[in-house]
Amino acid sequence: ILSLSLQAKMSRPVQARRLEGIDKNIWVEFVKLAATYSKVNLGQGFPDFPAPDFLTEALTRALSGGNHMLHQYTRAFGHPPLVKVLAQFFEKLLGRDLDPMTNVMVTVGAYQALFCCFQALVEEGDEVIIIEPFFDCYEPMVKMAGGTPVFVPLRPNPPKDGKLMSSADWQLDPAELASKFSERTKAIVLNSPNNPLGKVFSCRELGLIAELCVKHDVLCISDEVYEWLVYDGKQHIRIASLQGMWDRTVIVGSAGKTFSATGWKVGWVVGPDRLLQHLRTVHQNSVYHCATIAQEAVAQGFQRELTLYGKPESYFVQLPKELQQKRDWLIQSLNAVGMKPIIPEGTYFLVADISQFKSDVPDVPNSDEPYDYRFTKWMVKNKGLAAIPLSAFYSEAHKNNYTNFIRFCFAKEDATLKAANDILQKWKQEKTS
Amino acid sequence: MFLASRNFCCRGIRTCQLRPDFLSRSIKHSASATMPFRHKNTRRIEGLDSNVWVEFTKVAADPSIVNLGQGLPDISPPSYVKEELAKVAAIDRLNQYTRGFGHPSLVKALSQVYERVCGRKIDPFTDILVTVGAYGSLFSTVQALIEEGDEVIIIEPFYDCYEPMVKMAGAKPVFIPLRCKNDGNSASSADWVLDPAELANKFNSKTKAIILNTPHNPIGKVFTREELQVIADLCIKHDTLCISDEVYEWLVYKGNKHIKIATLPGMWERTVTIGSAGKTYSVTGWKLGWSIGPEYLIKHLQVVHQNTLYTCPTPLQEALAQAFWIDYKRMDDPDCYFYSLSRELESKRDRMALLLKEAGLKPVIPDGGYFMIVDVSTLNVDLSDLDEKQPYDYKFVKWMIASKKLSAIPLSAFCGPETKKQFEKYIRFCFIKKDSTLDAAEVILKNWNKQ
Numbered sequence: 082i083l084s085l086s087l088q089a090k091m092s093r094p095v096q097a098r099r100l101e102g103i104d105k106n107i108w109v110e111f112v113k114l115a116a117t118y119s120k121v122n123l124g125q126g127f128p129d130f131p132a133p134d135f136l137t138e139a140l141t142r143a144l145s146g147g148n149h150m151l152h153q154y155t156r157a158f159g160h161p162p163l164v165k166v167l168a169q170f171f172e173k174l175l176g177r178d179l180d181p182m183t184n185v186m187v188t189v190g191a192y193q194a195l196f197c198c199f200q201a202l203v204e205e206g207d208e209v210i211i212i213e214p215f216f217d218c219y220e221p222m223v224k225m226a227g228g229t230p231v232f233v234p235l236r237p238n239p240p241k242d243g244k245l246m247s248s249a250d251w252q253l254d255p256a257e258l259a260s261k262f263s264e265r266t267k268a269i270v271l272n273s274p275n276n277p278l279g280k281v282f283s284c285r286e287l288g289l290i291a292e293l294c295v296k297h298d299v300l301c302i303s304d305e306v307y308e309w310l311v312y313d314g315k316q317h318i319r320i321a322s323l324q325g326m327w328d329r330t331v332i333v334g335s336a337g338k339t340f341s342a343t344g345w346k347v348g349w350v351v352g353p354d355r356l357l358q359h360l361r362t363v364h365q366n367s368v369y370h371c372a373t374i375a376q377e378a379v380a381q382g383f384q385r386e387l388t389l390y391g392k393p394e395s396y397f398v399q400l401p402k403e404l405q406q407k408r409d410w411l412i413q414s415l416n417a418v419g420m421k422p423i424i425p426e427g428t429y430f431l432v433a434d435i436s437q438f439k440s441d442v443p444d445v446p447n448s449d450e451p452y453d454y455r456f457t458k459w460m461v462k463n464k465g466l467a468a469i470p471l472s473a474f475y476s477e478a479h480k481n482n483y484t485n486f487i488r489f490c491f492a493k494e495d496a497t498l499k500a501a502n503d504i505l506q507k508w509k510q511e512k513t514s
Numbered sequence: 515m516f517l518a519s520r521n522f523c524c525r526g527i528r529t530c531q532l533r534p535d536f537l538s539r540s541i542k543h544s545a546s547a548t549m550p551f552r553h554k555n556t557r558r559i560e561g562l563d564s565n566v567w568v569e570f571t572k573v574a575a576d577p578s579i580v581n582l583g584q585g586l587p588d589i590s591p592p593s594y595v596k597e598e599l600a601k602v603a604a605i606d607r608l609n610q611y612t613r614g615f616g617h618p619s620l621v622k623a624l625s626q627v628y629e630r631v632c633g634r635k636i637d638p639f640t641d642i643l644v645t646v647g648a649y650g651s652l653f654s655t656v657q658a659l660i661e662e663g664d665e666v667i668i669i670e671p672f673y674d675c676y677e678p679m680v681k682m683a684g685a686k687p688v689f690i691p692l693r694c695k696n697d698g699n700s701a702s703s704a705d706w707v708l709d710p711a712e713l714a715n716k717f718n719s720k721t722k723a724i725i726l727n728t729p730h731n732p733i734g735k736v737f738t739r740e741e742l743q744v745i746a747d748l749c750i751k752h753d754t755l756c757i758s759d760e761v762y763e764w765l766v767y768k769g770n771k772h773i774k775i776a777t778l779p780g781m782w783e784r785t786v787t788i789g790s791a792g793k794t795y796s797v798t799g800w801k802l803g804w805s806i807g808p809e810y811l812i813k814h815l816q817v818v819h820q821n822t823l824y825t826c827p828t829p830l831q832e833a834l835a836q837a838f839w840i841d842y843k844r845m846d847d848p849d850c851y852f853y854s855l856s857r858e859l860e861s862k863r864d865r866m867a868l869l870l871k872e873a874g875l876k877p878v879i880p881d882g883g884y885f886m887i888v889d890v891s892t893l894n895v896d897l898s899d900l901d902e903k904q905p906y907d908y909k910f911v912k913w914m915i916a917s918k919k920l921s922a923i924p925l926s927a928f929c930g931p932e933t934k935k936q937f938e939k940y941i942r943f944c945f946i947k948k949d950s951t952l953d954a955a956e957v958i959l960k961n962w963n964k965q
Contacts (some may be wrong), residue, residue, distance in 0.1 A: 092753055096814040097661040105815045108824075109614065131606040140603045140829075149590040153799045189646050193823040204556040218637070223822050267553075300553055329553070342609045342826030359555040362563040363844070364680045367653045368646040372601075372827055373799030409632065 103221035120465030130491040132342040139381035139484040159187030160376035166383040183354040191335035191348035203228040207267035214474035247282035267299040274307040277488040279425020297326040306335035343382035418509040427493035452484035519780035583921040587946040600834035607908030617831035623838035639810040648790035648803035658814035664722035671928035689930035703735040723755035729762040732942040734880020761790035762883040764852040873959040884946040891939035905938040
């Protein structure tokens with residue numbers, strides 16, 4: 082019987098070449114590790130506090146409303162109530178008129194929005210500039226589209242007074258950035274606020290990128306999923322609102338991050354029709370429709386925020402306020418035990434330098450894994466605390482550049498952060514005794 | 515109320531303008547300002563932008579039109595399915611990410627149901643991928659396993675997405691039509707068959723896969739064991755994959771049995787079988803589907819999935835899992851929704867067929883699925899004054915929508931370029947509609963000849 086089934090298997094290579102080099106994925110491994118070992122999970126980026134009541138109530142209302150057509154297909158490029166309210170929202174934020182039918186498209190999370198961008202606009206022969214550290218999917222998506230990723234790093238410039246670094250201290254070198262643009266450059270991927278560092282690109286920095294895009298006629302894929310999560314009175318500036326940028330930018334957004342409901346997988350793109358038309362073609366040939374009822378509830382969430390915009394009860398005001406407190410708590414916590422956090426200006430991630438804990442996880446010469454990978458695996462197995470190694474957010478060639486940093490997610494209940502603090506305190510005590 | 519926000523964003527804009535001197539410099543030096551916009555679509559999507567649904571769903575959106583076009587139930591999903599989703603909404607952690615390749619409780623439920631159906635062990639974690647609808651499964655399968663240089667056999671008429679998906683993967687679609695046995699006089703979907711010799715000729719060393727759809731959309735054909743064996747023999751002989759779209763697997767009518775080609779000897783190892791929650795539970799808007807097959811094939815679909823959308827919505831997957839458990843437990847009971855829905859649809863099918871016959875039309879009675887194709891040439895409607903470039907059935911449907919307020923889908927939308935002439939006298943009706951919709955259709959059909 083065994084030999085029969087071996088015979089029946091395809092005898093020639095079965096998978097397509099577009100999958101070459103993109104089969105590894107950090108999350109598959111680290112999510113499993115966290116599920117198996119962690120007592121406190123500050124690894125994968127999702128809140129462990131509930132989604133806001135008004136959102137889950139919107140879902141319940143939609144379900145009890147008696148309109149069973151909400152269980153059937155809606156408009157493929159986005160449920161009309163959702164694209165309409167997104168257009169209204171972004172009109173105000175961008176200061177320009179938007180057509181909900183042509184300037185907005187709904188996707189299965191921001192992840193699928195990114196996929197549509199690359200498949201629609203990037204192909205063999207194209208280069209795409211990716212700023213390191215980067216959300217890990219950009220590189221394999223560019224490769225799957227046949228493009229060549231070109232990396233440019235944010236470089237840390239630590240403050241001279243010995244204070245804690247801020248994500249603002251990680252900067253692009255303007256000359257280095259300019260050198261990455263060539264006649265093959267199709268697009269640059271911008272992620273602001275940035276995962277994993279939490280950097281919120283400043284006006285000047287965005288202006289620099291915009292100048293280069295205009296000069297070289299390059300597109301900008303602007304991943305702004307953490308647009309509402311900015312702290313210390315900072316502003317999230319949308320690069321598409323800079324002169325010369327609207328026509329060449331696709332903005333990516335996420336209901337999962339906006340409304341703390343990552344499991345709903347509702348995202349969107351906003352941009353000019355002449356770019357979005359190509360994303361629509363990819364979308365209609367890959368997933369076609371997104372789940373109706375989730376879109377209906379998200380639309381209602383946005384309606385609520387539209388009426389409360391700028392007011393203290395707005396979720397977009399309350400959430401960053403709450404998260405800032407959690408950020409500060411975790412920073413204090415990490416600092417107290419000797420892990421040096423980099424203060425993030427935005428997102429719900431922070432990166433910390435674990436150099437002082439290296440003695441617990443001895444360096445292994447010639448190891449094929451970067452140090453921080455080994456450290457986080459050891460930490461989750463031995464301390465029950467899950468985090469993500471920073472080198473997961475670097476290209477293969479640069480994985481060993483920053484191996485003393487790990488990323489924590491602080492979108493967690495106070496009890497979770499307290500439990501993390503307990504683990505860290507105990508660990509520190511064990512080290513000193 | 516937006517005054518505050520206007521200041522907020524304007525402040526940002528005012529301070530963030532490009533320096534005017536730079537802008538004029540860059541316009542002088544870069545040719546881009548005078549060049550046409552160079553950012554066109556990638557080659558992979560060239561020619562794939564048009565789509566029959568975008569055209570016809572718009573036209574039929576008018577509520578005064580009786581819509582028997584798009585395959586969309588207007589009947590309610592079973593109440594327990596809606597209730598499970600309502601229950602899930604209250605559970606916090608179910609609003610966050612779940613396992614990328616499929617929510618654990620769902621893949622476990624699917625493995626149980628399909629183990630029973632297939633009579634073989636199915637590992638929920640390695641042999642199953644949950645996708646955004648069966649559409650997403652088709653896409654993942656084609657992207658994972660098909661590329662430039664490959665040929666893919668597509669049986670006509672075909673669910674329209676197969677062709678563009680194969681093209682987007684850089685491969686060449688090779689078409690083979692179902693042909694009517696009885697000199698074009700077709701009373702049943704069983705009359706439509708493949709010519710085995712013609713089929714064999716389509717296979718060559720470049721053939722990577724054949725796409726099978728059973729029960730078949732649009733004809734409603736349920737491939738018999740013998741017909742499947744012919745396909746299987748060729749797949750084995752030529753070492754070809756089989757992509758088996760079985761979304762209508764539960765919708766088979768009396769006297770017919772749905773057989774999974776993956777259960778034929780030698781086929782499990784080369785088949786990816788695709789299913790759909792939307793069609794199983796009448797919840798097309800949930801957009802959940804699945805691919806089932808051997809680990810060594812499914813793992814490549816998982817790689818595509820982790821690089822395209824990563825994970826499907828959690829609450830919908832959990833609710834679907836619960837619905838599956840309910841029906842799994844009563845798979846020996848005739849009240850199981852898998853069987854009760856097909857009984858309900860069979861009477862709608864019969865009613866639809868009667869109405870069409872009474873209007874002088876020749877329906878092809880489907881053995882499965884919820885579509886019925888109809889030969890409209892018997893009506894001899896003269897449409898020569900309409901747009902010449904479109905096939906007859908496109909013109910007929912547009913005319914029917916405008917003058918009869920009844921919509922359907924033209925069959926040539928489901929054909930390759932060579933076969934459009936063969937199928938342009940047929941249109942497709944969807945009958946998974948509530949009684950009042952069918953009543954409205956009845957009125958139109960009864961009055962057809964009175965205008």
